Amino acid sequence: MPxxxxxxxxxxxxxxxTGAGLAASLVVRPAAAAEDLAAAVAxxxxxxxxxxxxxxxxxxALVENGNAVPVTVTVxxxxxxxxxxxxxxxxxxxxxxxxxxxxxxxxxxxxxxxxTHIRLAASQKLAAVARMSDGTHWAAYVDVVVTLAACVDxxxx
Amino acid sequence: xxxxxxxxPPSARRGEVIEIRALIAHPxxxxxxxxxxxxxxxxxxxRRFSCRYNGELVVGAELHxxxxxxxxxxxxxIATESGTLTFTWEGDNGFAxxxxxxxxxx
Numbered sequence: 280m281p282x283x284x285x286x287x288x289x290x291x292x293x294x295x296x297t298g299a300g301l302a303a304s305l306v307v308r309p310a311a312a313a314e315d316l317a318a319a320v321a322x323x324x325x326x327x328x329x330x331x332x333x334x335x336x337x338x339x340a341l342v343e344n345g346n347a348v349p350v351t352v353t354v355x356x357x358x359x360x361x362x363x364x365x366x367x368x369x370x371x372x373x374x375x376x377x378x379x380x381x382x383x384x385x386x387x388x389x390x391x392x393x394x395t396h397i398r399l400a401a402s403q404k405l406a407a408v409a410r411m412s413d414g415t416h417w418a419a420y421v422d423v424v425v426t427l428a429a430c431v432d433x434x435x436x
Numbered sequence: 437x438x439x440x441x442x443x444x445p446p447s448a449r450r451g452e453v454i455e456i457r458a459l460i461a462h463p464x465x466x467x468x469x470x471x472x473x474x475x476x477x478x479x480x481x482x483r484r485f486s487c488r489y490n491g492e493l494v495v496g497a498e499l500h501x502x503x504x505x506x507x508x509x510x511x512x513x514i515a516t517e518s519g520t521l522t523f524t525w526e527g528d529n530g531f532a533x534x535x536x537x538x539x540x541x542x
Contacts, residue, residue: 347504371502375468379502382511385493389453389512393495396504398466429504 312372312403319370319377320406320418329408329418334367336407336419345399345429352407354391354417358384364391366410373403374429398429438462440535442523447540448515456487456494458523459508460533466501482507482527489539490519515541 320329337351354364369379382393391409399405402425408418443457460482467479485507486496494513513521523535 351510374502375466376500376502378500380500381498383493383496385488385495387489387492387494387513387516389494389514392512393497394508394510395497396506396508398502398504 315377316370316372316404316406320408323368323370323381323408324410324416327414327416329416331418333417334407334409334419336405336421338405338421338423340421340423342399342423342425344427345401345425346427347396348399348423348425349394349396350405350407351392351394352382352409352419354409356391356409356411358388358391360386361412363388363412364409365412367391367393368408368410369397370406370408371397371399371403372405373401374399379405399423399425400428401425438525438531438533440523440525440533442521442535442537444521444537444539447542450515450517450541452515453512454515454539455510455512456521457508457510458485458487459506460525461506462525462527462531464499464501464503464505464507468501480528480531482525482531484524484526485509486524487511487513488522488524489513490517491522494521515539517541 333355335353342348352367356364364384366383368381370377371379379397404420404422406418406420408416410416439461441459445454448454462482465477465480469477471477481501482499487494495511518541521537521539525533
């Protein structure tokens, strides 16, 4: 991808240099993580149940570098004026914050699909939740294995 | 001004779905990392991104520290008429940047 061929910023280089040291001190949080993820999804849906289906969440099953993980969320929707995707949100289980990113699809959006690059601090479960224009919520979950974690975990050493 | 890379086809047919890719140089410092002396590095991330087509929203995003450095987004828009695509990024420490790209629709 030609867009990635830009010079690495100094901050990024520093991040990479300190990454190895911090990854070694990374502490995986206790089992409450799964409930946290469910709570984050419930907060997005305002308590409404999510249904399985419609959402396709593309994440590499084995991630070699947790600092930039390509993810794509695609929702099965005709994207007409009355039947469209309003929002898509991505949540994680074990990063310091449950939220990753939230996307709103405006009237000029084409397909109901968005791609970005995210950080993963540990092997964990990710959720992609879509809110449709009719108010229903659809979710897809994936489990990813991360071999080099992103240094986002701030647990005191 | 941070370096921004935006890929939009220069022209499109009316009704065509066009692919848009946008990347901006930004460290997305999470606020959870420590520096060499053990002090936390202050958070410096982009909070919002949006793409508008002649003023109407294509995609808006709210970002958290888990978005990778040099935030990259790929999405699509429906080409309806010739006009301007406006990309804006807003973040911590008063970060604000706007880029515009012209799109010719035939």
